[in-house]
């Protein structure tokens with residue numbers, strides 16, 4: 001049975017005092033690591049403080065992006081070595097906002113995934129279609145190509161450890177959620193793609209999250225689907241109370 005992963009993606013929100021308050025409230029309330037994986041993916045300036053504050057608790061800390069190089073002349077970038085050194089454990093890669101606004105390519109995402117493994121970080125790889133692609137029936141092809149490109153040249157063992165977040169772009173921050181059945185259909189497709197690309201064992205092991213307007217009111221139905229193993233949550237992860245409801249829902253699956 002795959003363990004659910006509930007990850008908050010705070011995006012570019014909060015100041016450090018608010019981030020600290022959040023973890024002080026949440027860190028001892030989240031269920032044990034055996035029951036559910038609970039992660040907050042925070043802006044870079046908060047990571048050190050959050051890692052220190054959550055040490056020894058089941059609440060884990062993730063970054064929202066990183067460069068694939070270890071060091072060098074890349075002004076403004078943050079490397080996997082820096083994240084690992086801080087004690088960060090997860091990193092969101094290829095979020096649609098990075099792809100759309102900052103022009104990240106599939107190739108960049110693949111390089112970042114390899115760099116994450118090299119430095120012992122768990123990648124949360126985001127994929128998802130635009131509204132236009134959904135309306136013209138290209139969802140599965142698009143997501144399939146994003147998944148294959150992201151996983152290129154990974155070992156079977158590495159594929160088993162990745163987390164893939166299916167986030168339809170039209171459902172992000174809009175209040176529109178894919179129906180649980182539609183979300184599951186794409187997640188099932190992703191699992192089949194992993195099976196063909198890697199192996200049946202990898203497909204069984206890989207965790208696939210849904211993301212896009214997940215909130216306490218719809219999380220149970222989404223997590224109840226056969227191929228959805230967690231959620232990547234923006235808006236509803238910003239308040240500790242709401243985040244705790246989401247991880248609680250993950251625990252019961």
Ligand code: 13P
Nearest residue numbers: 009172173212213234235
């Ligand atoms: P919302 O939950 O705010 O729709 O954001 C989803 C998302 O982009 C998480 O990465």
